[in-house]
Amino acid sequence: MNKITLMAIFSFGLEAIVKRELQGLGFDQLTVANGKVEFEATPEDIPKANLWLRCADRVLLKVGEFKAITFDELFEGTKALPWEEWITKDGQFTVTGKSVKSVLGSVRACQSIVKKAVVERLKEKFKTDWFEETGPEFTIQVGMLKDMATLTIDTSGSGLNKRGYRLQAGEAALKETLAAALVQLSFWNKDRLLIDPMCGSGTILIEAALLARNIAPGLNREFASERWPSIQKSAWREARRNAKEGIDKNPELQIYGYDIDPSMIEASKANVKRAGVEVDIIFEQKDIKDLWIDNQYGILISNPPYGIKLGRFEDLNEIYISIHKTFRKKTGWSVYVLTADKKFPDYFKRAKPDKVRKLYNGPLEVNYYQYFGERPKS
Ligand SMILES: C[S@@+](CC[C@H](N)C(=O)[O-])C[C@H]1O[C@@H](n2cnc3c(N)ncnc32)[C@H](O)[C@@H]1O
Helix, strand or coil: CCCEEEEEECCCCCHHHHHHHHHHCCCCCEEEECCEEEEEECCCHHHHHHHHCCCCCEEEEEEEEEECCCHHHHHHHHHCCCHHHCCCCCCEEEEEEEEECCCCCCHHHHHHHHHHHHHHHHHHHHCCCCCCCCCCEEEEEEEEECCEEEEEEECCCCCCCCCCCCCCCCCCCCCHHHHHHHHHHCCCCCCCCEEECCCCCCHHHHHHHHHHCCCCCCCCCCCHHHHCCCCCHHHHHHHHHHHHHCCCCCCCCCEEEEECCHHHHHHHHHHHHHCCCCCCEEEEECCHHHCCCCCCCEEEEECCCCCCCCCCHHHHHHHHHHHHHHHCCCCCEEEEEEECCCCHHHHCCCCCCCEEEEEEECCEEEEEEEECCCCCCC
16 A cells, blocks of 8 residues: 555644544554644545544645755756656646745745646656646645745645535634534533534534534535545545444434524524534524523533624623623533633633633634533533
């Protein structure tokens, strides 16, 4: 079996969780860095990684890495890599790029050099001057970091957050990958009550239900590398079949979502249907001020409106006060709140947060405040 190196890329702060996901999928040769984990695999592992990773944005195939401080070095280094093992004679390929702390700082120039070098290589290997570019898609990325060039091909296509279930999203909807991370960073499991009292389009709760049912997040979508002849079709078929067989068909979940905005509740209901987990979540329109909790134990995961994006500051204060009033004496409840507002712990005074994790919601730096509750006595 051919050994290859894959790279799962994701937003900063999710390193430990993506590492855990990869280990859970059986990958053990892992190298973790900021925003990426490299892992040893075979081409037949590409379907599994794409279908199952819940928190990563993409899976890239690493074609090579070398030092380049001149365009000649970039050209020759790129041309020396075995592109023909992946890119087909009729392949359509584009080159994207980024450059950080490198002499070769012009991204556009790097992209164009890499494109020329790949074309030269393919001309020689396929013994042709003419490429039709009607076949599968290959998105090459040249990443320059401290003068090291990393050349990759994107195996995912559209980002892995695009699960296909969320056609309707609120203006401040979380990426599905981040929502999945919030759930996995909590101690929630399928036997425990879960609520999101400001659920928007329902993303956190839908990701929780997918996790609880062991539904592969990518099961209902396609990936760019599905059309690559270098990966056997049977590997895709088998990965999908295994994923379908592994679904837990009868979990008894207690998941509730509320939002003040009726249009968000409608959106959540439509999304949950498309995700195939509509029997698992109950949605209801409700202002958090009216939330009444009579269970001794449970888990709240939510991201309130951010002052700068939605709502007025007074409304935010009211929301925080409601959380405080409802949960200050509920020591059996774990409370997990994602917000950019550093004042949140001044309002929720049950205790100091047990953990504060810095994450990124797109470009916005946010904190995930974690207050652990007592666990139910078994
Ligand atoms: C940042 S959005 C949540 C996005 C959600 N996590 C998603 O992925 O779609 C915050 C939500 O809080 C809701 N909201 C604002 N004030 C509220 C209140 N007083 N009670 C309940 N929900 C409220 C808004 O309607 C909005 O949908």
